[in-house]
Amino acid sequence: MKDEQFRKLNHLLNRAGFGLTPELQKRFEKKEISIVVEDLIRDAAIIEDINYIPKPETKDNGEVGVVKTVFLILKSQKEKDQLNLAWIERMAVAKAQLREKMILFWHNHFATGTSFGYLMQVQHNTLRHHALGNFREMLHTMAKDPAMILWLNNQQNKKNAPNENFAREVMELFTLGEGNGYTEKDIKEAARAFTGWTVNQKGEFEFNPKQHDDSAKTVFGKTIYKGEEVVDLLLAKQETAQYICRKLYRLFVNNEVNDSHVSELASRFFSNNYDITDLLRVMFNSEWFYDSKNFGAVIISPVELIVKYKKYCKVELEDEQMLALQHVLGQTLFSPPNVAGWKGGKSWIDSNSLIQRLHMPRAILDAGTARLYRRPAFEEKDQPKKKDKEEKVKIKSDWSAMVTHFKLYPDNELTKECLRFLMVASTDHINPAEIDKLVDTSTKERRIITTLTTLMQFPEFQLI
Amino acid sequence: MSQFSRKDFLRISALASATLMIPKFLRGETTESKSALDQLFLPATNGKRLIVVQLTGGNDGLNMVVPYGDDVYHSNRPTVGIKSAQVLRMNDYFGFNPGMTGIHDLYNSGQFALLNAVGYDNPNRSHFRSLDIWQSASDADKYIQSGWIGRWLDANNSGAVIKPHLAVEIDDAMSLALKGNNVKGIGTRNPKRMRLLTEDQLLMQIANDYKHHESEHPLVDYLHKSLSETSQSASYLIEKSRAGKPKAIYPQHGFGKQMKTVAELILGGSETVIYYVSLPGFDTHAGQNGQQNRLLKVYSEAMDAFSKDMKDAGLWNETLVMTFSEFGRRVKQNASQGTDHGTANVVMLAGGSLKNKGVLNEAADLTNLNEGDLIHKLDFRQVYATILQNWLGTDSEIVLGRKFGLLNFV
Numbered sequence: 001m002k003d004e005q006f007r008k009l010n011h012l013l014n015r016a017g018f019g020l021t022p023e024l025q026k027r028f029e030k031k032e033i034s035i036v037v038e039d040l041i042r043d044a045a046i047i048e049d050i051n052y053i054p055k056p057e058t059k060d061n062g063e064v065g066v067v068k069t070v071f072l073i074l075k076s077q078k079e080k081d082q083l084n085l086a087w088i089e090r091m092a093v094a095k096a097q098l099r100e101k102m103i104l105f106w107h108n109h110f111a112t113g114t115s116f117g118y119l120m121q122v123q124h125n126t127l128r129h130h131a132l133g134n135f136r137e138m139l140h141t142m143a144k145d146p147a148m149i150l151w152l153n154n155q156q157n158k159k160n161a162p163n164e165n166f167a168r169e170v171m172e173l174f175t176l177g178e179g180n181g182y183t184e185k186d187i188k189e190a191a192r193a194f195t196g197w198t199v200n201q202k203g204e205f206e207f208n209p210k211q212h213d214d215s216a217k218t219v220f221g222k223t224i225y226k227g228e229e230v231v232d233l234l235l236a237k238q239e240t241a242q243y244i245c246r247k248l249y250r251l252f253v254n255n256e257v258n259d260s261h262v263s264e265l266a267s268r269f270f271s272n273n274y275d276i277t278d279l280l281r282v283m284f285n286s287e288w289f290y291d292s293k294n295f296g297a298v299i300i301s302p303v304e305l306i307v308k309y310k311k312y313c314k315v316e317l318e319d320e321q322m323l324a325l326q327h328v329l330g331q332t333l334f335s336p337p338n339v340a341g342w343k344g345g346k347s348w349i350d351s352n353s354l355i356q357r358l359h360m361p362r363a364i365l366d367a368g369t370a371r372l373y374r375r376p377a378f379e380e381k382d383q384p385k386k387k388d389k390e391e392k393v394k395i396k397s398d399w400s401a402m403v404t405h406f407k408l409y410p411d412n413e414l415t416k417e418c419l420r421f422l423m424v425a426s427t428d429h430i431n432p433a434e435i436d437k438l439v440d441t442s443t444k445e446r447r448i449i450t451t452l453t454t455l456m457q458f459p460e461f462q463l464i
Numbered sequence: 465m466s467q468f469s470r471k472d473f474l475r476i477s478a479l480a481s482a483t484l485m486i487p488k489f490l491r492g493e494t495t496e497s498k499s500a501l502d503q504l505f506l507p508a509t510n511g512k513r514l515i516v517v518q519l520t521g522g523n524d525g526l527n528m529v530v531p532y533g534d535d536v537y538h539s540n541r542p543t544v545g546i547k548s549a550q551v552l553r554m555n556d557y558f559g560f561n562p563g564m565t566g567i568h569d570l571y572n573s574g575q576f577a578l579l580n581a582v583g584y585d586n587p588n589r590s591h592f593r594s595l596d597i598w599q600s601a602s603d604a605d606k607y608i609q610s611g612w613i614g615r616w617l618d619a620n621n622s623g624a625v626i627k628p629h630l631a632v633e634i635d636d637a638m639s640l641a642l643k644g645n646n647v648k649g650i651g652t653r654n655p656k657r658m659r660l661l662t663e664d665q666l667l668m669q670i671a672n673d674y675k676h677h678e679s680e681h682p683l684v685d686y687l688h689k690s691l692s693e694t695s696q697s698a699s700y701l702i703e704k705s706r707a708g709k710p711k712a713i714y715p716q717h718g719f720g721k722q723m724k725t726v727a728e729l730i731l732g733g734s735e736t737v738i739y740y741v742s743l744p745g746f747d748t749h750a751g752q753n754g755q756q757n758r759l760l761k762v763y764s765e766a767m768d769a770f771s772k773d774m775k776d777a778g779l780w781n782e783t784l785v786m787t788f789s790e791f792g793r794r795v796k797q798n799a800s801q802g803t804d805h806g807t808a809n810v811v812m813l814a815g816g817s818l819k820n821k822g823v824l825n826e827a828a829d830l831t832n833l834n835e836g837d838l839i840h841k842l843d844f845r846q847v848y849a850t851i852l853q854n855w856l857g858t859d860s861e862i863v864l865g866r867k868f869g870l871l872n873f874v
Contacts, residue, residue, distance in 0.1 A: 113592065168605065255683075299683060328637045337640065338596050340607040346686060347609065350638045350648040351628055351694045355661045358691070362664060370657065373636045378521035378591045378747040426681040429673070429688070438666065457666055459687035 003420065008033055008290050010424050014464035015252045015298075016040050016284060017097030018307045020421060022405035037284045041277060044098035044132055049125045052086045053079045053118045056203070063201035072116060079117025081323055083124065084333040088303070088322065092310035102131040102276070104303060105251060109244075110142050110174060111341035112151045113334060119147040119203055120334050135244065135274035136235050143170065143231055144205040149197060152339065157195050159213040167191035167230070169339050175234040177243040182220070189217040194227040241270035245279070253289060254297040255345045261288055296425025296463035299348050302329030304464070305357065312452075315364060316396040324372035329353050361456035364397045365449065399449050406448045411441075418451050425463040430455070510857045515726060515739045515770075515785045516613070516641070519763070521746030522591060523789035524803050525810040527753075528564070528760055529578060533557035536830040537795075544752050544797035558823060563761030566768025567814070574821045575771065575780075576814050577873045581828040582847060583808035583840025587791065591747070591805075594790040599641035601845050601864055612848055613738050614644030615863045616856070620737075621647045629697035632729065633740035634722040641740060649738075650697050654725060655705040658698035671695035701734060708732030711776060712769035715762045719743040723766040727773045730783075737856065746789060750800040763787075767814060780816030784855055784874060786847065787812040794836050808840035811847055813873055820873050846871055 009028055013020045017040065028036045056072055058064050064072070091100045106127045114120065123145050130138035142148055149155060149166070157163040167190040171182045196212030199205060216223050220233055234240055245265040249257055264286075269279045283289055300308070306325065309315040317325065326332040330353050331342055342348075356372075363369035371391040409417045415432035439450040455461065531537045532548040533556050551559025552568040558578075560568050570576040586604040588594045597604055601612035610618075613631050621627060621644075631642050631649030638651030652658055661667055674692035676685060708731035714720035722741040729736055743763055748756050767785065774780040792809030808828060828838045849860035849868040861867050 164605075173607075296681060297683065299687075324636070330637065337609075338593060338607055340609065343609040347643065349687065349690050350643065351650045351658075351697065352636065352638055352652065354687075354690055354694055355658060355698075358667055359660045359664065370660065373653065375520075375635060375637060375742075375744070378744060425684055429670075429684070454666065457664075458670065459691055460684055462687055463681075463683050 005033075006420060007292075007295060007424060009036065010420070011290065011295050012036060012040075012284060013097075014300075014424060015101075016280075017101055018091065018304055018311060019464065021311050022401050025405070025421075033290075034285055037281060040098050040284075041132075041281060044096040044102075046094075046096040046099070047129055048094075048096075049128060050083065050086055050090060050121060051125075052083055053121045056118055058202065064203060065201065069201075072118070076115045076117040080115075080120055080334045081319070083117060083121055084326070085319055085322060087124070087333055088306060088310070091303070091307045098280070099128070099131050102280075103127050104301075105248070106131055106138070107333070108336065108341040108344075109247065110145075110148065111336035111339050112145075112147050113336050114147045114151040116147065116150065116203070119150070119199075122203075123147040124334075130276075132277045132280070133275075135269075135276055138276075139174065139235065140228065140231050142174070143194075143227065144197065146199040146203055146205055149199050149205065154194060154197050155199060157191060157197065158211045159192075159195050162188070162191040162195055162213070164188060164191040166194055166197075170231075171234065173340055175240040175243060176237060177239065177246075180243065181237060181239045186219050189219045190227075190230045192217050193219070193224060193230045197227055235274065238266065238270050241266040241274070245269055248279070248283075251298065251344065252283065254294045255299070256297065258288070261286075296423070296460070298464050299345060300462055300464045301342070301344060301348065302326055302331035302353070303333060305329070305360075305462070309360065309364070312399075312402060313364060314396075314398040318393060320374075321372060321393050324374045325356070327374045328356050328372050357462055358457055358459065361453035364395055365453045367397070368392050368394050399445075399452075402452060403445050403448050406452075407444055411436075411447065414448065415451055415455075418448075418455055422452065422455050423458075423460050423463070425460045427458075427460055430458055430460065512782050512784070512855055512857075513730065513737050513739070514851060514855065515741065515783065517763070517785060517787040518595075518639075518740070518742040519746050519759075519787060519789040520591075520595070520742050520744040521748075521789070522594075522791045522793055522805055523746040523809070524748060524752065524756060524793040525789070526792065526795065527756055527803075528561050529554075529810050529812075530559050530561065531557055531827055531830065532559045534827075534830055540796045540830070541803075542797070544801055544803060546753075554823065557827060561757060561760045563757045564764040566764040566771075567812075568764075569768065570771060570814050571822070575816060575818065576812070577818050577821050578823045579811040579813070579842060579847060579871070579873070580823070580825050581808045581838060581841040582788070582811045582844050583791070583838075584843055584845075585840075587807035587837070587840070589791065589805040589807070591790060596640060598788065598790055598844060599639055601848055609640075609643075610645050611639065611641035611643050612863055613641045613740065614648060616644075616738070616852065616858055617642070617647040617649060618644040619858055619862050626693050627697065627735075628693055629701055629734070629736055631738040631740070632701065632734075632736050634725050635740075635742065639740065639742075649740075650694075650701065652701070654721075655698070655701040655729070658702060661695055661698050662702060667691070668695060701729065701736075704729050704732035704734035706732065708734075710769075710773045712772040714769045715765040717762045717766075719762055720766045720769070723770045727770055730779060731773065731777055748793070749798065749802040749804060752797075752802040771814065775816070782816075784813065784815040784818075784851065786851065787814075788844070788847075792838060795830055795833060795838065796836055806837045807834070808838040811844070815874075818873055824871070824873060842871070843868060850874065 010020050013024055056064055094100050112123060126141055126145060152166040152169055153163045154166045164187050168187050172178045176182055192213045196208040198208050219230055246257060246262050249262050265283060268282050272278050330348055336342060371393050415435050419427055435454055438454050440446040527546055530546045530551045532551045538545050550562045553559045554571055584604055588604055599611045600608040602608040617631050626647055628648060629650045633639055633642050633651040635651055636653045642649030671692045674688045705728045708728035710724055710727040710731060714724040726739045745759050771780060774783050788811050789809055791805060791807055793803035793806040798804050845864055845868045849864055850871045852858045852860040852863055853870060855874045
């Protein structure tokens, strides 16, 4: 396969999924890129809910009850952890790679971390359904999402004491972007339109007419009454399409934005009534998407990196260590830092996270690593007294798929082949001849594995 | 990538001795008064240092610095409240939680100051969000994705050599507080842990090979540069923590260990200016007294040990400790022998050269409440601004985005 074509495929799979695998290489290497795009979109049509957390038991009237609610909050962190681990596994094995990737995008966009595990699962499945559908429908649904309502205090948004939190964030973070085409007055008026949008004791959205302010409101100069009208007004603004496309571009194309490309995407998104799949198809088929300056122009997010490792070598960690790893790398699913989500880009990199990222291949190779800790919860009891000795954790891995794939290459071509498989950014720093001096040549299998892990320790591997 | 001398280092690296792995430019000069690393990092600061202690979970300030002289306190907390006879008296109104003898000593000897009713407008009662607000120093309705200490790093790292280790958090992950827009601090539970990097020959080789090229792919350059800076800071901090030998006895607890690590770095001569440590477990909705008293005892013992080590080395006058929590707790106790999330809280300061000591402002009003919670009288950013401006000598407006009225503790 020609290098140029291979790089394009590698780039596309990094962005539309979680990267190249031996299996995907075999499947796509002889296909036109436009055909690959269609295949990926077709694969992504599968929608399979995650139903890990059972619906909480309710009283006869279907309500949870106050005591139970407290109990649910208490066990919620554990449930969120389980949901987290289940989703990581799903991302690693799902055929619908593009859907998983887009759910991750929307989880960051509608960044919610409320303390009800079950409601987070409900929201997650909502995103699952709408991830490649229509943003208009998604926004209307998310505005009534129970976890979102709790997260942004719309429970407290009442006729006589409006709470502006949701109204502010829906404009600032979900549609228009900060300070972009709205005023403080618009927020105040919109907040009144969302009064009475609550969550009931069954954990469902409920419109409470008693708490709703049904007088007229003026938002963007128009007279409206209902919350749904605010959502429609936001969608009627081209700035919304512009804002979403800009965000998408930063994650899927290049962290440095090209305004004309974003405008091109935005006008398509807007005129095509917010069809997400259509937008992605246009983006993945556009010539500039494959501009070489976009190769490796994104620092891989922690979750994508973990999923990539799972795909390469079926990495397995203790549950607590998998969660601690996310914590140390700076991205724990279902626990975004705040409603603005993870900032991404260069902010992924700090001294700890960088050391951890670059150490991972070594840890996998050595089948063990130093134990990581999550910052203890607010409620946690005193930490147990521990000896100063560093505890070790076992890591399991299985490189067989990679070994099978790369053993076809003779020793003198192996490093180059691994290099182009693993990396899309410029690899000028890396001299294959020098790498060969570092690897374990005792067997072909060891040679392949140590070549891969050595290359994966280079910072370039962090770029997709 | 350039010459590797050892063909099979993957296998031998685990066995190699530490000296072999310290990059060349760091070796062989330890007999001189200043090591090669010290020469690389010329001091850029005024010699003062700050330790920020975060009591995570919403520490109940009213049971820590107890307004025992106020009947309203006792009537709101018939069983959770601390009895007047038990407190360590500060004056006729305030007394410390009985576990805090070390802090009481500091208070009695003029090395402690208390700020009452510190908070912010539109207080948020979520742990996450309120921590976010304290760490980013933002208004309650703004989302700032950098931290105040990180922005201090930005302001103090304009030169050619970037020094992330000017701010160090003792933890496996790094808080938002230390993340600047351009420079981020170092986070490490124990500098020894950074040997994952410094003892990895391949990574150190890559780090040492770094040279900036204009034509380089910007992110490749960024990552290589970050690795190079991190490796230098890691080597530096490992060296300093090894050299520092605290003598005091720290409590057997994660927090005691953190404070001991801070003392090691300071006594070892690290030029780190800001240290960040945290003690979690203060979310005392139920069975508050046992839990909180125990934690405060650990806190006080660790502070006692730390201040002794600093005094012993003659460094206490250049040291300031600021202790805060993301919020205080409701004045009225709840039905399960605990207290719920509140708002304004006390901030404690300790150090050898406080300008004003003792109780610095009026106690929080226990009668005039907002939804059962204390109303703040000082904005927490006034505390930050004072420290930045008067202690660290940095323009607080650059770091905080606007001017805040300065206080007079330093």
